[in-house]
Amino acid sequence: MDCFRIEGGRRLSGRVAVDGSKNAALPLMAAALLSDGPVDFSGIPDLSDTANMLRLLEELGLEVTRPTDGVTRFRTIDPTAVHARYDIVRTMRASICVLGPLLARRGKAVVSMPGGCAFGSRPVDLHLRGLEALGAKVSLEGGDIHCSADRLRGTTIFLGGPFGSTVLGTANIMSAATVAKGTTTIESAACEPEIADLARLLNSMGAKIKGAGGPRLVIEGVDELGPAVHQVMPDRIVAGTYAAAAAVTNGDVVIDDFPYDSLLAAIDRFNEIGVHVERLDPAQDSGRCSVRVTCERKLRPTIITTQPHPGFPTDLQAQFMTLLCLARGNSIITEKIYPERFMHVSELTRMGANLIRQGPTVMVVGGGELVGAPVMASDLRASACLVMAGLAARGETIVNRVYHLDRGYVRMEEALNALGASIERLDERSLADADLASPEA
Numbered sequence: 001m002d003c004f005r006i007e008g009g010r011r012l013s014g015r016v017a018v019d020g021s022k023n024a025a026l027p028l029m030a031a032a033l034l035s036d037g038p039v040d041f042s043g044i045p046d047l048s049d050t051a052n053m054l055r056l057l058e059e060l061g062l063e064v065t066r067p068t069d070g071v072t073r074f075r076t077i078d079p080t081a082v083h084a085r086y087d088i089v090r091t092m093r094a095s096i097c098v099l100g101p102l103l104a105r106r107g108k109a110v111v112s113m114p115g116g117c118a119f120g121s122r123p124v125d126l127h128l129r130g131l132e133a134l135g136a137k138v139s140l141e142g143g144d145i146h147c148s149a150d151r152l153r154g155t156t157i158f159l160g161g162p163f164g165s166t167v168l169g170t171a172n173i174m175s176a177a178t179v180a181k182g183t184t185t186i187e188s189a190a191c192e193p194e195i196a197d198l199a200r201l202l203n204s205m206g207a208k209i210k211g212a213g214g215p216r217l218v219i220e221g222v223d224e225l226g227p228a229v230h231q232v233m234p235d236r237i238v239a240g241t242y243a244a245a246a247a248v249t250n251g252d253v254v255i256d257d258f259p260y261d262s263l264l265a266a267i268d269r270f271n272e273i274g275v276h277v278e279r280l281d282p283a284q285d286s287g288r289c290s291v292r293v294t295c296e297r298k299l300r301p302t303i304i305t306t307q308p309h310p311g312f313p314t315d316l317q318a319q320f321m322t323l324l325c326l327a328r329g330n331s332i333i334t335e336k337i338y339p340e341r342f343m344h345v346s347e348l349t350r351m352g353a354n355l356i357r358q359g360p361t362v363m364v365v366g367g368g369e370l371v372g373a374p375v376m377a378s379d380l381r382a383s384a385c386l387v388m389a390g391l392a393a394r395g396e397t398i399v400n401r402v403y404h405l406d407r408g409y410v411r412m413e414e415a416l417n418a419l420g421a422s423i424e425r426l427d428e429r430s431l432a433d434a435d436l437a438s439p440e441a
């Protein structure tokens with residue numbers, strides 16, 4: 001397993017570009033199951049999660065080729081495969097987004113039930129309720145979800161749950177409804193930009209979806225979907241993470257392909273804290289622009305509550321916690337999407353952070369110094385917050401288990417080193433051997 005050795009205290013400066021979005025790419029790729037193809041994507045980020053999705057789609061009868069540099073093409077060669085096995089699903093919960101497309105196109109889907117993850121139970125009841133409402137028979141056998149239907153039928157579905165709407169649930173039901181008989185209305189649909197990106201792809205394949213990006217989707221079913229060409233939207237969480245990394249080092253960084261309009265809640269909090277995200281050009285049609293991130297010498301505390309889009313994203317909560325450790329005064333962070341998503345709290349505390357947790361809320365007593373230490377990454381965004389803490393800390397930080405980070409950031413150490421960071425990727429065992437061999441050990 002790899003780890004990062006980070007020498008802290010270096011100010012980041014220069015220019016970095018944001019890659020394509022992981023959370024957009026995964027349901028987009030799954031939607032290729034809905035047509036014979038070809039469906040061509042550019043901008044699929046080179047990550048372990050997208051590699052897993054490619055493997056899964058190949059097992060499900062899609063041929064994957066790269067006709068030109070940067071383009072990934074999907075074409076159906078075996079429409080009989082319907083089983084997403086536990087071996088793959090357990091490595092990536094997002095495998096659940098093949099459920100809707102498989103069922104709608106092939107009349108049957110068997111998808112291993114995803115387990116929990118480091119930050120909670122993460123049920124899929126809303127996905128199943130939505131598919132049942134479209135007329136599917138759903139059962140659980142041997143740990144697998146079995147769904148079947150001759151042809152799905154349009155209806156009105158309420159997709160809200162105890163923590164708001166569901167992103168991948170909306171992706172599943174919206175994708176399935178594109179080829180249902182009649183019209184489907186989804187109320188309390190997820191408004192995340194990744195859903196709007198998926199609707200753009202599906203519409204270019206021939207679907208008739210209205211309202212994407214809002215809480216009410218109206219989908220007029222069509223008989224079949226065809227080929228399409230699509231560029232994956234830039235990753236708003238990677239963009240927000242790089243902006244926060246610039247801020248924790250008091251840096252001056254230009255970020256290209258920054259999805260500004262998708263990040264308004266985070267930009268609002270950056271402003272409040274004293275981090276300036278200055279737009280350098282008007283956004284293009286794709287919503288991308290370049291921004292320059294700089295910050296005031298003294299950062300201010302703030303209050304953050306995670307919410308479904310357009311609220312503050314849970315996927316940036318951990319990174320902002322690191323930033324707020326450096327602000328002068330007390331901040332409050334409340335997690336409303338995943339109340340248990342605080343695995344990073346104890347690791348940040350090992351680095352000198354003063355954090356007081358009560359249930360879904362953490363008070364960050366800012367203004368102290370972060371000090372390098374060995375820490376353990378527990379999930380993707382927690383890993384990002386520990387890398388940022390390492391950048392800001394005095395001395396050396398070892399972040400173990402960076403395979404979590406490789407799920408969602410394309411070679412993060414290379415991107416940050418190009419901005420002046422000092423991060424080395426090492427094998428955890430070789431580092432342990434070196435420690436044992438050293439006279440101080």
Ligand code: EPU
Pocket residue numbers: 022023024026094121122123124125126127128161162163164165166167168169190314315337338380381408
């Ligand atoms: N929920 C239910 N029932 C369901 C589905 C969800 O109660 O059937 C609850 C969840 O437990 C959670 C809330 O609803 O409390 C929202 O979950 P959602 O379904 O929206 O999450 P998701 O679609 O499984 C995606 C992202 C996550 C991101 C969340 C929230 C992908 C691949 N994953 O997950 O991204 O945190 O939306 O925005 O798109 C990450 O990238 O680090 C990550 C975890």
